[in-house]
Amino acid sequence: MKSQTHNQKDEIWLLLDSRDVGGIETHILQLAQGLKQFQQSVRVIFLCKYEQTHPLTISLNNANISYRFLDGTLRELLDYTRHHCPSVIHSHGYKAAIYSRLLRLSLLTSHQKIRFINTFHAGEVGKGKLALYDIIDRWSARFSHHNFAVSELISQRVPSQTTVLNNFIDTTNLKPSTGELIAFVGRLSHEKAPDRFIELAKKHPNHSFHIYGSGPMEKELIKHLPNNVIFHGHQDSMDTIWNDIGLLIICSRYEGLPMTALEAMGRGIPVISTPVGNISKLIQPEMNGWITEPEALSQALLHWFELSSINKVEIQHAAQRTIQDQFSSNAVIPQILKVYEV
Missing domain, CATH: 3.40.50.2000 (Glycogen Phosphorylase B;)
Structure with a gap:
């Protein structure tokens, strides 16, 4: 876990539940790097630490971006949030979104002022538990302060208002490919x-x-x-x-x-x-x-x-x-x- 010495109350947290690197994780890395370029303090929060070392941490270390693994329970997320009081919690993925909204409801009586933001990434409808998570995620969207979606189609599936946002990458140091x-x-x-x-x-x-x-x-x-x-x-x-x-x-x-x-x-x-x-x-x-x-x-x-x-x-x-x-x-x-x- 990377550490930081500055005041964590100004931090933006990017919240996810993840075992591997895919589109969401790549998006989060780009978002974290982009926020850092704009002089924002950012930390990636993993809801749970699974058996294997998460490959995203390699990129986060290389980019000097802080991160933290929790134990997978809402209780620890609540305690960690109360202790550090970030300014924004931006969730990505079914479980992180649901946890963040439960967290917001748990903090309604507190004096902490946190913006709860979510991005909808999934275009496909899953099966079994994933389908259930998807339904809960979409219908609880109104408990976020703001919701982004990465496509019009995804936005249309969410009953609450969403903003369609372009995915993005850091182009600062990209070199043209010479491959075939x-x-x-x-x-x-x-x-x-x-x-x-x-x-x-x-x-x-x-x-x-x-x-x-x-x-x-x-x-x-x-x-x-x-x-x-x-x-x-x-x-x-x-x-x-x-x-x-x-x-x-x-x-x-x-x-x-x-x-x-x-x-x-x-x-x-x-x-x-x-x-x-x-x-x-x-x-x-x-x-x-x-x-x-x-x-x-x-x-x-x-x-x-x-x-x-x-x-x-x-x-x-x-x-x-x-x-x-x-x-x-x-x-x-x-x-x-x-x-x-x-």
Whole structure:
């Protein structure tokens, strides 16, 4: 656990329940770094510490961002909050959102003035316990002071008022990629549709396809990998790998606004994506990338292969400009700070 010596009463807490790194965790890292750039004191609060070392802590340490693991109970969250009294608690994910709202209700009679903010990330409807958490999360949204959503579709599923907010990344030190690899980057789960990526690879046996990530579909996918698909497994950080990638394929069935798309485009890596979530706000077809139905992914890839070097460079530059102008920390963090300070 990283420590801090300044007054924690001015801190912004980013609250989550997490075992691994995915879209939410990447978003939180970017948010924490962005807030720090704007001279805000920030701490990441994990509701529970699971068996393995959380890979996000590596990035947090590298960015010199403080974090704390709790024991998973509402009681410890309440005690820790009463003791340190942050100015804002910004929750991410089902469990963190529900806990934060229960925390707000528990503090109604106290003199602590805390802004409770939440971001809705999930585009898919889960099953079993996840479906229950999803229902409670959406219908208890009114107990947050403000709710963000990362796509219009996600916003429409929440009965309370939400603000659709662009996902964002820090573009300060990003260098353009010089790589040429065709890649899938993300969790190997049904909503991300890595199976579609493998089917795409089968249609282009003369090209190599690369998968970076792990997840519940991993073992089954590995059994049926064609010879031209290289599986790289879980990555604690993609920072050094992005430079090898020349084209990102997003095959998802459900999404908000994929952080991997921002990470890629911010480095001048064009994206071919299925029409999910708010991807249409990010990609202008033929200008900075492509949006296509799943059955037309192969045709879009062929189009990329046939482009001239000059056209490819134009699209790469356009992708970078899009992120810088609309999806960077400099563009989005001021909008979030306004909500924090109301």
